[in-house]
Amino acid sequence: MKLTDIFWPFRSDMNYIERELDRAIDTKESVLQKASSHLLKAGGKRIRPVFVLLGGKFGTYDIERLKLVAVPLELIHMATLVHDDVIDDAELRRGKMTVKSKWDNRIAMYTGDYILARALMMVAELPNPQIHKILSRAMVDLCIGEIEQIRDLNNWEQNLRHYLRRIKRKTALLIAISCQLGAIAADAPAYVVRQLYAYGYNVGMAFQITDDILDFTGSEQTLGKPAGSDLRQGNITLPALYAYHRSPDAARFRTLAEENRVDEMIQAIRQGEGIDVARRLANRYLARAAQALEGLPDNRSKDALLKIARFIGERQF
Template identity: 35%
Template sequence: MNLSEIIQPIKKELLEFEKTFKKEMLSKVKLLNIIAHYILKQKGKRIRPTLVLLSAKLVGDINETTYHAAALVELLHTATLIHDDVVDESNMRRGFPSINAIWGNKVAVLIGDFFLAQGLLLSLKHKEYKFLHITSEAVKRMSEGELLEIQSSRGNDFDEETYFRIISDKTASLISACCELGAASASEDDFIIEKLKFFGENLGIAFQLRDDLLDYLGDSAITGKPTGADIKEGKITLPLIYALKNSPRKESRHVMKIIKNNPTNKDIYYVIDFVKNYGGIDYTLKIAEEYLDKAKQFIIDFAESPAKESLLKLTDFVLERVS
């Protein structure tokens, strides 16, 4: 399964989206344009605009407001990635030096703010107030998720319930917003829009579960970040939570001590083996499959179409992806 196959029903529309997105990234400030071109060169997988466009096509027709919605979420996503790199003190993004690594934290924060403002202004300019409501709710949830993660990482009470609250807000909220925005751009039926919203929520949770698995299984040359990065940063994700819960107390306490004390590369490989040995990988994979099955149920009743087929393929891609 690959993305080029999934985007076939919206291939032309994605090219149209790129024009809108590029236009909204640019400014009269030379430094900002230099950085915008640097970001555009890296071009990610465009999963979020793909979700907007496919969701619109599933329930109706892609139109001008659909392109605005796709540009809005990609501007917001780009802003959050830039801000995340500052917060995480990360020097790499998609295999390239991060914005903060090249231009410093101050410029990175301001660039992120600019992209967020551009997205909101795009909706205001076209009086797409429903888009603003959906997006603002997503930004609120993303911020709450980040803060809950910071709060929880300072204690030892990190459990599955807290973990799922965090990933639901941090990751699933924006993916859910993509599907909701796409549906809202092509339909006024609240029931249909809500179905796409919940499809995206479950897909987003599975997406993050797979992302957390890649920290234990991924190839850094493919993922663009070093394997074990979450461990090094002290992030406690589901594979580790499960392994800690199902291992001897003495061993789990030793692992927690490693994580909280700047683990070396040798320590990271020890933790990866620990998680594999105590079932953290298999358990997380099983839970991700359950969330993808839930996601599929929200669109299963829609009429057969290339857009529906692509959305169902995308759920499989989420589970199989290696980056």
């Protein structure tokens, strides 16, 4: 199964959202235009706009209204990527040069700020205070999540609770409110809004855990960056935490960590149980996501949401 197969029935509206993303970053300032376009053309799954549109199918579907949520949420996600690449000193993203490597850190930071500002301008066209409150609160949590990630760099004493709270703020929250805000913008019933948020949260948690697994199991060709990049940058994810704290060979792994023998740590994680432990946790989140949809009306959107959850559980990139 491929995401493109799942998205196929919605391809016309997704093509429209893609054009609106292009319009949203348009500026006469040439450097900002080039840097923003470079990021946009680097691609991405566009999973947040898709969730907005699918959430909108449970209410009064209006693409002109929904785009005022779908485009800003993807722009906010893009802005965080630009800032992440500066913090991580990343040269590649999705196999292409990052904005900071193609230009420099200053251009990258201002590009991220510009994209974020354009997102806020666009969503301001919606006269719904609830949408603005939810989005503002989520952006605060996103920033807290980024600070937590910096704080926990190379911190092997963090526990599972720290890790889960961090990935909620860093990834799951934006996916959850994509489903939620799509439904709100379409005036869907309150119980639908609640269940879609629960679905999005659980799918988002599984999505990030799966990303953290793929960082060890994927190849540079499929990941668009070297395998083990997170660990090399000091970002300690669930498979590594398990190897350090719970694995049968934890004492040896702690020695490797103390001596910063990253290649050997990556090999130990690949051969150990931590990847299976992480995969089982991701599957539990996906099961909860499917359960959150059980009371919702049966329609094409619900079917697509279930297929996306299955895709996340099976994806290899």
